[in-house]
Amino acid sequence: MSALQVQAGELLASGKAEVVIGYGEGTRGRVRPVFVRTRADVSLLVFDGRCTANLTVYLAKPEVGRMGKAAIVATPGAVRSLIQLIAEHQVDPGEVVVLAADDDAVTLLTDPAALEAYAAAHPVTIPPEAKAVTESLARMSAQERRAFWDAELSRCFKCYACRSACALCYCTRCITDMNQPQWVCVAPHALGVMEWHLNRAMHMAGRCVQCGSCTSACPAGIPIGLLAMEASRSVEKEFGAQAGLRCDAPPALSSFAADDRESFIL
Amino acid sequence: MCSDPGQNMIKSAIKEKNLTGVVVAACSPRMHEPTFRRACAEAGLNPFLCEMANLREQCSWVHPRTDATTEKAIDIVSMLVAKVKRNAPLFPIKVPVTRTALVIGGGIAGIQSALDIANAGRQVVLVEREPSIGGHMSQLSETFPTLDCSQCILTPRMVEVAQHPNITLHTYAEVESLSGFIGNFTARIRKKARSIDERSCTGCGECVTACPIKKIPSEFNAGLGLRSAIYVPFPQAVPNKPVIDRGRCTYFQKGKCRFCETKCPAKAIRFDQQDEILDIAVGAVVVSTGFTVVETSFFPEYGYGLYKDVITGLQFERLLSASGPTLGEVRRPSDGKTPKNVVFLACAGSRDPAKGIEYCSKICCMYTAKHAMLYRHKVPDGDATVFYMDIRAAGKGYDEFVRRAIEDDEVRYIRGRVSRVFERQGKLVVKGADTLLGGQQVEIEADLVVLASAAVANPGAEELAQRLHVSYDGHSFFSEAHPKLRPVETNSAGIFLAGACQAPKDIPESVGQASAAASKVVGLFSCEELTREPVIAVVNRTAPPAYSTCAGCFMCRSACPFNAIESEEIKGRDGQILKTLARVNPGLCQGCGTCVAFCRSKAIDLQGFTHEQMYAQVMDLFA
Ligand SMILES: Cc1cc2nc3c(=O)[nH]c(=O)nc-3n(C[C@H](O)[C@H](O)[C@H](O)COP(=O)(O)OP(=O)(O)OC[C@H]3O[C@@H](n4cnc5c(N)ncnc54)[C@H](O)[C@@H]3O)c2cc1C
Ligand code: SF4
Ligand code: SF4
Numbered sequence: 111m112s113a114l115q116v117q118a119g120e121l122l123a124s125g126k127a128e129v130v131i132g133y134g135e136g137t138r139g140r141v142r143p144v145f146v147r148t149r150a151d152v153s154l155l156v157f158d159g160r161c162t163a164n165l166t167v168y169l170a171k172p173e174v175g176r177m178g179k180a181a182i183v184a185t186p187g188a189v190r191s192l193i194q195l196i197a198e199h200q201v202d203p204g205e206v207v208v209l210a211a212d213d214d215a216v217t218l219l220t221d222p223a224a225l226e227a228y229a230a231a232h233p234v235t236i237p238p239e240a241k242a243v244t245e246s247l248a249r250m251s252a253q254e255r256r257a258f259w260d261a262e263l264s265r266c267f268k269c270y271a272c273r274s275a276c277a278l279c280y281c282t283r284c285i286t287d288m289n290q291p292q293w294v295c296v297a298p299h300a301l302g303v304m305e306w307h308l309n310r311a312m313h314m315a316g317r318c319v320q321c322g323s324c325t326s327a328c329p330a331g332i333p334i335g336l337l338a339m340e341a342s343r344s345v346e347k348e349f350g351a352q353a354g355l356r357c358d359a360p361p362a363l364s365s366f367a368a369d370d371r372e373s374f375i376l
Numbered sequence: 377m378c379s380d381p382g383q384n385m386i387k388s389a390i391k392e393k394n395l396t397g398v399v400v401a402a403c404s405p406r407m408h409e410p411t412f413r414r415a416c417a418e419a420g421l422n423p424f425l426c427e428m429a430n431l432r433e434q435c436s437w438v439h440p441r442t443d444a445t446t447e448k449a450i451d452i453v454s455m456l457v458a459k460v461k462r463n464a465p466l467f468p469i470k471v472p473v474t475r476t477a478l479v480i481g482g483g484i485a486g487i488q489s490a491l492d493i494a495n496a497g498r499q500v501v502l503v504e505r506e507p508s509i510g511g512h513m514s515q516l517s518e519t520f521p522t523l524d525c526s527q528c529i530l531t532p533r534m535v536e537v538a539q540h541p542n543i544t545l546h547t548y549a550e551v552e553s554l555s556g557f558i559g560n561f562t563a564r565i566r567k568k569a570r571s572i573d574e575r576s577c578t579g580c581g582e583c584v585t586a587c588p589i590k591k592i593p594s595e596f597n598a599g600l601g602l603r604s605a606i607y608v609p610f611p612q613a614v615p616n617k618p619v620i621d622r623g624r625c626t627y628f629q630k631g632k633c634r635f636c637e638t639k640c641p642a643k644a645i646r647f648d649q650q651d652e653i654l655d656i657a658v659g660a661v662v663v664s665t666g667f668t669v670v671e672t673s674f675f676p677e678y679g680y681g682l683y684k685d686v687i688t689g690l691q692f693e694r695l696l697s698a699s700g701p702t703l704g705e706v707r708r709p710s711d712g713k714t715p716k717n718v719v720f721l722a723c724a725g726s727r728d729p730a731k732g733i734e735y736c737s738k739i740c741c742m743y744t745a746k747h748a749m750l751y752r753h754k755v756p757d758g759d760a761t762v763f764y765m766d767i768r769a770a771g772k773g774y775d776e777f778v779r780r781a782i783e784d785d786e787v788r789y790i791r792g793r794v795s796r797v798f799e800r801q802g803k804l805v806v807k808g809a810d811t812l813l814g815g816q817q818v819e820i821e822a823d824l825v826v827l828a829s830a831a832v833a834n835p836g837a838e839e840l841a842q843r844l845h846v847s848y849d850g851h852s853f854f855s856e857a858h859p860k861l862r863p864v865e866t867n868s869a870g871i872f873l874a875g876a877c878q879a880p881k882d883i884p885e886s887v888g889q890a891s892a893a894a895s896k897v898v899g900l901f902s903c904e905e906l907t908r909e910p911v912i913a914v915v916n917r918t919a920p921p922a923y924s925t926c927a928g929c930f931m932c933r934s935a936c937p938f939n940a941i942e943s944e945e946i947k948g949r950d951g952q953i954l955k956t957l958a959r960v961n962p963g964l965c966q967g968c969g970t971c972v973a974f975c976r977s978k979a980i981d982l983q984g985f986t987h988e989q990m991y992a993q994v995m996d997l998f999a
């Protein structure tokens with residue numbers, strides 16, 4: 111048994127968790143989420159390089175909440191999104207324990223302070239290919255950037271996998287699904303797609319924890335996470351607030367500090 | 377349109393054509409919306425189904441007379457028509473009112489407000505930080521412009537406060553927090569441990585005599601007299617009950633003494649008394665926490681407070697006062713001799729941008745004239761000299777008063793600023809320029825120098841303002857809602873200002889403002905319920921299992937400048953929490969709409985300006 115399986119088994123046996131949300135073997139060599147509720151089933155749990163999807167996306171769902179106290183297998187990015195979910199009052203820190211996993215170790219995190227310490231010790235890592243795109247985007251003129259995104263987004267067919275993969279897209283009803291009034295055009299044509307993604311980027315500003323889950327979920331291979339990440343980096347630059355580091359962080363955009371830079375006010 | 381015939385046209389159109397909405401294309405809603413809404417209401421239409429298209433400020437006044445201007449006017453009207461189609465009838469909100477007022481600060485302003493409100497039959501809770509009420513006025517000798525004795529006119533009012541059946545007095549107490557909203561505040565008050573059982577203490581003063589620690593500078597005497605560790609600040613104090621200064625008491629510091637306890641015939645000393653926390657429901661608040669003056673140590677050029685015979689005006693009041701350390705004889709602090717040459721410096725610190733106090737302290741011209749005059753009365757063979765920048769004596773009988781000082785009491789007024797006060801061979805020398813004589817240098821030897829030192833905000837004013845959510849200016853004086861038209865209101869509904877906490881003021885002005893604040897409070901308390909405009913934010917409700925599209929992220933809560941957003945739990949039959957949502961407190965919401973802009977899921981909406989209405993209005997422009 112792996113260290114992860116042992117720890118998961120202990121949590122279930124001691125009643126510290128009633129369900130363990132983790133990765134299991136899927137089809138065609140891929141991993142899939144598993145919900146382990148008995149000790150016997152801990153053997154289903156795996157953790158390796160294929161496990162990148164952010165499982166905290168399940169935590170804010172009412173049906174998962176009804177399963178009882180949860181233990182969740184989390185990558186560093188997922189730990190950050192859990193912290194952000196706590197800060198946004200979506201998860202009660204008393205109702206979840208974390209099996210933080212990275213390549214070589216499994217760490218049990220049971221309270222906000224431990225989560226914050228873990229997040230601080232595991233800074234954001236950007237995959238080299240994403241980094242290359244970001245850097246080339248930074249060198250482009252506004253028109254070139256627009257052309258880049260027009261080309262990328264021309265492949266988007268509004269499957270909303272990016273939204274489903276993002277732990278922080280937990281709204282009861284997403285603004286794109288509203289029809290009274292209809293804020294965002296539903297059609298997957300150029301304008302509709304641009305409206306949708308600009309909206310999502312704005313809604314993620316100051317909240318995106320840069321886990322990369324949306325980008326990996328996109329079946330069209332669009333590096334869609336870059337928009338949210340860039341919006342969040344601007345907020346960080348202006349207000350010094352990086353999402354996913356403090357469980358009691360006030361919302362970066364709707365809170366005020368006396369020393370806010372306000373450099374954008376002309 | 378706003379005339380009677382115009383209104384009648386609207387009224388008959390509503391009746392004849394069965395209108396379900398009205399757009400008046402005229403001036404700004406600020407001006408006549410109430411007029412037209414009232415007209416609609418009189419014709420039986422819900423007033424919130426009437427909208428104003430502002431053709432005056434937004435079109436005809438700002439554009440020339442062209443076709444484009446006419447087109448714009450048509451667009452504006454058409455947009456409002458699109459909006460009004462989606463207007464819903466709204467109904468005024470009723471909020472209950474707790475008809476008890478909290479008055480913070482028991483100086484003359486607080487005393488006046490408390491008495492006025494109490495005499496109108498309402499309950500008042502008066503909270504004073506010091507062991508006695510009275511404020512600065514209790515320290516004054518005689519008062520300009522009539523020279524009546526300050527204590528003599530103040531003490532009866534202080535006693536009236538203590539005895540008034542409608543006033544609850546908490547001295548040696550502070551307001552720790554204020555929550556809630558107009559009509560419905562909760563004030564948390566910390567009553568500091570006095571170390572005395574106020575009920576059994578008879579105020580005999582045996583304990584004060586017994587206390588061996590007697591060399592503490594007395595605050596009441598502005599440091600010129602002494603007091604004991606257990607003390608009554610002054611003989612006329614209300615309440616006339618001592619308090620133990622725990623920082624100075626030998627028992628509290630070293631664990632031994634308790635002399636006062638052995639001498640107290642009423643067994644009223646309580647060394648183990650704890651601070652008491654009281655939560656009090658109030659409907660309105662009057663803030664009257666007054667001011668203070670800068671000390672001599674503030675002035676490097678006048679000796680940093682090192683010269684004993686350079687004192688502030690407040691200290692001079694104590695020297696003049698019959699209840700003061702010299703029993704009203706003018707004797708200087710250094711050697712107790714009667715000074716024969718007194719120099720008064722007006723504007724000490726005030727109107728001096730270099731010192732950060734660019735404003736006029738307003739009271740100094742008058743009290744300096746008073747000081748010089750009283751000194752001349754008490755020491756007829758003494759010389760009084762006043763250095764001034766200009767004399768500001770606007771007020772009933774004020775200029776006459778200053779003239780009297782100059783002409784009848786022969787006070788010498790020199791126009792000019794004093795650059796330095798220093799000691800030469802054991803004597804103080806005042807060096808300045810006489811600007812009326814072309815800047816000629818003057819040096820005057822003085823036995824005593826009195827600084828009319830600047831009036832500044834009380835220490836702790838900012839913290840109090842933050843606790844009460846009222847704004848304050850760059851000098852930490854509390855800000856009124858409008859400098860001309862709403863001088864006693866603050867920007868927080870239900871909180872009013874009185875006295876020198878708003879800006880330096882003399883007694884008549886403080887009392888006037890205090891009565892004004894009281895009348896606002898009494899007006900507020902005249903009804904059992906407050907009626908408010910229903911233009912407030914609401915969080916939507918939908919069918920289960922969502923209950924609302926609000927996800928409970930509470931981004932709106934930190935955005936709301938009025939603390940109007942709270943959380944609400946939706947519970948199932950078994951009491952289990954199904955969802956936690958935002959809820960807008962209708963009593964607090966001011967309808968600013970800030971929250972609406974932040975809500976990602978558009979779950980919060982502003983009544984009268986809903987998303988649907990705004991969207992229709994904007995889209996109409998592009999249609
Ligand atoms: C030297 C001098 C001479 C003067 N002579 C005259 C004169 O002759 N004629 C005249 O008309 N005016 C005179 N004045 C002005 C007069 O003193 C003021 O107008 C008056 O005291 C203002 O009253 P107030 O109640 O606003 O403030 P204050 O008298 O300052 O009273 C404020 C009260 O609030 C209390 N307080 C402060 N903070 C808190 C808190 N956080 N919580 C609870 N309580 C608090 C204080 O302890 C105090 O009791 C003179 C002023 C000075 C300095
Ligand atoms: S996952 Fe990709 S294709 Fe689907 S909506 Fe998002 S960006 Fe478009
Ligand atoms: S938007 Fe940010 S937080 Fe959400 S999935 Fe993408 S990278 Fe993660």
Ligand code: SF4
Nearest residue numbers: 926927929930932975
């Ligand atoms: S911002 Fe919107 S979703 Fe979030 S708590 Fe407020 S009303 Fe609810």
Ligand code: SF4
Nearest residue numbers: 936965966968969971
């Ligand atoms: S409309 Fe303004 S005052 Fe009302 S709840 Fe929203 S932010 Fe607060």
